[in-house]
Amino acid sequence: MLTLIPIFLLILFAVIIQFLGRYRLTIGSTWLATAGSVLLVWFYMIILRVLMPSGVTIENWYPLGIGTDLLVYQFSPRTWVFAFLLVSLLVAVIFTDTIRLNQGNNLTTWTGSMVLTAVGLFSILSQTLLAVIITWSIIDVVEIGILTKIIDHKKIHYAAVVEFSTRVAGTLMIISVVVISNIHHLTIEASAYSAMSLSLILSGSVLRLGVLPMHVPFTANLPVRRSLGTILRFVAPISVFSFLSQIQPPKTLDIFSTIIFLFALVAALYGAIKWLISQNELIGRPYWMLAFSGLVIITFLRGQIESMIALSMIMIVCGGAVFLHSSSSRYFFIYVIFLVISMAGFPYTPVTSAWVGLLSAPIKALDFILIISLCLLFLGVIRHLLRIQHPDPAIERWMKMFYAIGLILLFIVPWLTLIWRFKDIRSFIFWYGPVLLLIMIASLLIFRKSKIDRKILELSYVRKAIGHIGFIGKYLEIVFTFDWLFRLLRKIYEILFRIMQFFISTLEGDGGLLWALLFLALLASVIIGDRIP
Amino acid sequence: MSTPIIFIFFPLSISILLYMLQKKTRLVSLIGILTCILIALFAIFQDFGGVLKIGSMSVEIKTTFSFLGRSFALSNEDRFFLSFVFISSALWFGVTGIVGVSVSFIPLGLAIISIMTGALAVEPFLYSAILVEIAVIVAIPLMIQKGKPVGKGVLRFLIFQSLAMPLVLFGGWLLGGIQASPSDASRLLQAALFLGIGFAIWLAVFPFQSWVPQLTTEIHPLIAGFFLGLFPVVTLLIMLDFISGLVWLRESLFIGPVLRLVGTIMIVSTGIWAAFEQDARRLFGYAVLLESGFSLVLVSMQSNINVKTLFISFVPRMIGLAVLALALSVIIQNGISPTIGSLKGMIRKLPFASSALLVSLLSITGFPLLAGFPFRLATLEKLGQGNLNAAMWVLVGITAFLFAVIRLLSGIASPTLEKWQAVESVSQMIYLSLGILALVILGVLPNIFGDSIAGLFIYLPILR
Numbered sequence A: 001m002l003t004l005i006p007i008f009l010l011i012l013f014a015v016i017i018q019f020l021g022r023y024r025l026t027i028g029s030t031w032l033a034t035a036g037s038v039l040l041v042w043f044y045m046i047i048l049r050v051l052m053p054s055g056v057t058i059e060n061w062y063p064l065g066i067g068t069d070l071l072v073y074q075f076s077p078r079t080w081v082f083a084f085l086l087v088s089l090l091v092a093v094i095f096t097d098t099i100r101l102n103q104g105n106n107l108t109t110w111t112g113s114m115v116l117t118a119v120g121l122f123s124i125l126s127q128t129l130l131a132v133i134i135t136w137s138i139i140d141v142v143e144i145g146i147l148t149k150i151i152d153h154k155k156i157h158y159a160a161v162v163e164f165s166t167r168v169a170g171t172l173m174i175i176s177v178v179v180i181s182n183i184h185h186l187t188i189e190a191s192a193y194s195a196m197s198l199s200l201i202l203s204g205s206v207l208r209l210g211v212l213p214m215h216v217p218f219t220a221n222l223p224v225r226r227s228l229g230t231i232l233r234f235v236a237p238i239s240v241f242s243f244l245s246q247i248q249p250p251k252t253l254d255i256f257s258t259i260i261f262l263f264a265l266v267a268a269l270y271g272a273i274k275w276l277i278s279q280n281e282l283i284g285r286p287y288w289m290l291a292f293s294g295l296v297i298i299t300f301l302r303g304q305i306e307s308m309i310a311l312s313m314i315m316i317v318c319g320g321a322v323f324l325h326s327s328s329s330r331y332f333f334i335y336v337i338f339l340v341i342s343m344a345g346f347p348y349t350p351v352t353s354a355w356v357g358l359l360s361a362p363i364k365a366l367d368f369i370l371i372i373s374l375c376l377l378f379l380g381v382i383r384h385l386l387r388i389q390h391p392d393p394a395i396e397r398w399m400k401m402f403y404a405i406g407l408i409l410l411f412i413v414p415w416l417t418l419i420w421r422f423k424d425i426r427s428f429i430f431w432y433g434p435v436l437l438l439i440m441i442a443s444l445l446i447f448r449k450s451k452i453d454r455k456i457l458e459l460s461y462v463r464k465a466i467g468h469i470g471f472i473g474k475y476l477e478i479v480f481t482f483d484w485l486f487r488l489l490r491k492i493y494e495i496l497f498r499i500m501q502f503f504i505s506t507l508e509g510d511g512g513l514l515w516a517l518l519f520l521a522l523l524a525s526v527i528i529g530d531r532i533p
Numbered sequence B: 001m002s003t004p005i006i007f008i009f010f011p012l013s014i015s016i017l018l019y020m021l022q023k024k025t026r027l028v029s030l031i032g033i034l035t036c037i038l039i040a041l042f043a044i045f046q047d048f049g050g051v052l053k054i055g056s057m058s059v060e061i062k063t064t065f066s067f068l069g070r071s072f073a074l075s076n077e078d079r080f081f082l083s084f085v086f087i088s089s090a091l092w093f094g095v096t097g098i099v100g101v102s103v104s105f106i107p108l109g110l111a112i113i114s115i116m117t118g119a120l121a122v123e124p125f126l127y128s129a130i131l132v133e134i135a136v137i138v139a140i141p142l143m144i145q146k147g148k149p150v151g152k153g154v155l156r157f158l159i160f161q162s163l164a165m166p167l168v169l170f171g172g173w174l175l176g177g178i179q180a181s182p183s184d185a186s187r188l189l190q191a192a193l194f195l196g197i198g199f200a201i202w203l204a205v206f207p208f209q210s211w212v213p214q215l216t217t218e219i220h221p222l223i224a225g226f227f228l229g230l231f232p233v234v235t236l237l238i239m240l241d242f243i244s245g246l247v248w249l250r251e252s253l254f255i256g257p258v259l260r261l262v263g264t265i266m267i268v269s270t271g272i273w274a275a276f277e278q279d280a281r282r283l284f285g286y287a288v289l290l291e292s293g294f295s296l297v298l299v300s301m302q303s304n305i306n307v308k309t310l311f312i313s314f315v316p317r318m319i320g321l322a323v324l325a326l327a328l329s330v331i332i333q334n335g336i337s338p339t340i341g342s343l344k345g346m347i348r349k350l351p352f353a354s355s356a357l358l359v360s361l362l363s364i365t366g367f368p369l370l371a372g373f374p375f376r377l378a379t380l381e382k383l384g385q386g387n388l389n390a391a392m393w394v395l396v397g398i399t400a401f402l403f404a405v406i407r408l409l410s411g412i413a414s415p416t417l418e419k420w421q422a423v424e425s426v427s428q429m430i431y432l433s434l435g436i437l438a439l440v441i442l443g444v445l446p447n448i449f450g451d452s453i454a455g456l457f458i459y460l461p462i463l464r
Helices: A002-023 A025-049 A076-103 A106-125 A127-149 A154-181 A195-210 A226-244 A255-277 A280-300 A305-324 A333-340 A354-358 A365-387 A397-425 A430-450 A453-458 A462-482 A483-508 A512-530 B005-020 B025-045 B076-094 B105-121 B125-143 B153-179 B185-202 B211-218 B223-245 B255-275 B280-301 B304-333 B351-365 B373-386 B388-413 B426-444 B450-458
Strands: A056-058 A072-073 B050-055 B058-062 B064-067 B070-073
Touching: A002 B058, A002 B223, A025 A076, A025 A106, A025 A397, A072 A127, A076 A106, A076 A226, A076 A305, A076 A397, A106 A226, A106 B351, A127 A154, A127 A226, A154 A195, A154 B373, A154 B388, A195 A226, A195 A255, A195 A280, A226 A280, A255 A280, A255 A462, A255 B280, A280 A305, A280 A354, A280 A365, A280 A397, A305 A354, A305 A365, A305 A397, A305 B105, A333 A397, A333 A430, A354 A365, A354 A430, A365 A430, A397 B450, A430 B351, A453 A462, A453 B064, A462 A483, A483 A512, A483 B025, A483 B255, A512 B153, B005 B025, B005 B064, B005 B105, B025 B076, B025 B105, B058 B351, B070 B105, B076 B105, B076 B223, B076 B304, B076 B450, B105 B125, B105 B223, B125 B153, B125 B223, B125 B426, B153 B185, B153 B211, B211 B223, B211 B280, B223 B280, B223 B304, B255 B280, B255 B388, B280 B304, B280 B373, B280 B388, B304 B351, B304 B373, B304 B426, B351 B388, B351 B426
Parallel strands: none
Antiparallel strands: A056 A072, B050 B058, B064 B070
16 A cells, blocks of 8 residues: 555645645745645655555456456556656656746646646556556546647647547557456566567557657647646656566567567657757657657667666656756756766666667667667757746746756756666666767767858758758658648548448438348348358 | 236336326426335345345235236346346436426336336246337337427337337247257247347347437437337347247357357447447447447357346446436537537537536447446457457457547537536536546446445356
8 A cells, every 4th residue: 555655645735735725825835835745755755665565456346256357556666767757757847846936827737747647656556457558548538638628729639639549549459458368467477478469569559659650749839837748748658668667578579560660760760850950848849758759669679678767767857857947047058968968878877778778789770870869869958958048037046946956856866766776787888879979969069069060051062952851851751740641541531431421321211121131131141151050 | 915016017007107197297206216216225125035024014025926817027036137227217217307308208217117127027038029019119109209200210210129029929939839849950040030130120239220320319318318228238138038048049059159240240330330420319329239239249158257247237338328318418408419510619618518428438438447448348358268359359349439439529629719618507517427427436446336236146147
């Protein structure tokens, strides 16, 4: 039961804060109560890792024993990392929100973030397929509920419905795994999933992550504050990453896995490019998620679970820092430098294991695409973090202090996890990966700073080439946004709709009874010929 | 005193009395609901065949009763059905007032329940065909609206049900003749074929399903929900009794595969029809068909656990259909045609009815977190163990139906210029919220009643 306490606490605190904030406390006191609550949960997460209590198992979930599936909710050393990262992100959200207090909707933002985090934790705790199905559905329902309430633009609504549909399709894939594999026990104990089950798990994951068919929601335009939006966007991918970290990866890649690998590769590169060139971090946010989803799928297919965890860490820590940053200061570039170096994956640092999934031995051409993708993602982080954000002059000192603490906390969290993960990652020594990454980042930055890039860009043949690349890029973007697929599916649906209407009107028309008898005769001939001995 | 008197003749006489008291609306509702609750409580707590003690008085509760030379029998095996039917009827009757259904619904509804219970109880079973036909005829006045011509769906419903009757009677008669020489395989097959087609028409199995969506479009959703919630369940139980009573049939090699194939076709075809549907009332009809398809699949597996699953699944089925009917009734009462086009942005105007509509349809589909999910998953798992292909096809059917619900969701949740408000009445809001809550609670905690209801499932029909 100890395992579920953070979830209960978050929901309980959210209800209390909602009540107190509405009727009793001032906004400052409400924030203090919120910050205290989430900090308490954050400390409790550390205690949980020390104690690592046994989880909750519900054996007789079905009425009168009509089914045998178990519900198990517990932390494993791997999933705890995801849970801790998510709670840390929540703390950072609440702390950095001090400088956004004047934007209104504070209560909804904070309590909404707490409930979403609780839902995310519940999903991370899921250790059986049934538990995963249930918690994924909770995430989907909560998210579509929130989006329905706040969306007032048809295009965004359409994107939200597409996203909900693909996620539900992903959950259906996991339901089919339950049906075909008959796995009722812990997912991590299922040492050998059949090729079919693994394919379905992979399909379910890529559908939920938006990797295939590739789609990005229009969340930049959502009328929610960046803090709630950040939690909203992070919960679903983290739940998938946590689930995948419990699954034994495939030992060899079959055709289906290879196709998924290629799509993930495209998603990683495409997402990274779009992230770098996006107008601001909020517009780029879905591409950041897409790129990391691609990278995580690749590392999973390469069988490198530790690498998956490290990449998730980069996604949450760097992403969190970028999305929550909304006020610049003179010394901010120091934070950025430390953050990038810390997350570059040098040996004995928290994310060193990221490279084991990105670089194969011997190194292949494909690996360079992954390094380039990661490099572009980091460049985007630097670009978006160093963009001058105009601070609100009304911000008080204490607000700035907590804002800074929130961002610093994000930086510290991966190092805290190292206390328990060090023995697992100390064998991963990759110097050339992070060095290469930093050299590439530094070169590109120097290029940009010294304005050499502009001189090169002014060369006529370069301009011509860029024109061609831009032209190709425009079409590639049309291909990779997969809008054409959804449009094609709609067209097919419309054609089938007409055919179905014809059948329906035939069956329900005046001669419907005769048609029914004809169908019966046809059906009977099939049954008698095929089934009856 | 005997169970047929308590469960058939007593409610039938009450219904006649209520029919005469129709002008006193509240009294009719009150008596109707109380009668159903009392009878349901009796079914839950009283051992049939035992002794009922009221103070110092003891009354023996017999399980059989003879009437016009025919025997009616209701034993412990039927207790779950009886409690289920009368509780659900109490709920149906309870909401009549809030959605403007004619008060004649209560006496006629009670009469239909009594006659259907009689159909289940009568022996020899072939007479159940006549009783079902009588129930259908009694239902017709409920389906006709004053001043409007009789719709195609109502007519077709009457035609199909009337077609089923001679087929079942003839099949039953053939079977009666064979009892003397059960080795006559060709006659047995003929009898099974006639009865099979008769049951298929009763259950609206593909290709005899066309009347269901037509009927749900033409009549009041609450009446459609009541009738379609009850009728397929009774005919299914008659079929179960029939299969259970004939050893040669339940042990034959073809019954399982045929029922599985028919059930699977029903689920897949219903899912596909639904995926191209624009009208939520017709989706209601397809939801009933989807439920019937799942019931057939469960029967096809011919094991005690699956029969138990079937019986317990009647509860989420009934709640799902009731919430769906109520939501549709509220929407129609507000002058809105429940088509996807007209329902655009409806969540802002009728948030409770819209949510209830979506939640009930999702529950019937088997969406996680909702009441239908545990039963759908358990069915799929067991089906997958025996026949993976069939399980995959059923999953395809569910996916298609889910697509239909998501299309509806997309329309209902579509942003409009309208502000958020709730135009439902307070009683409608309460009933709809309770319905949604019940579906969610049964979905998250399906074993909420634990073993306390196990007693109702001790005596189930044996299918193998």
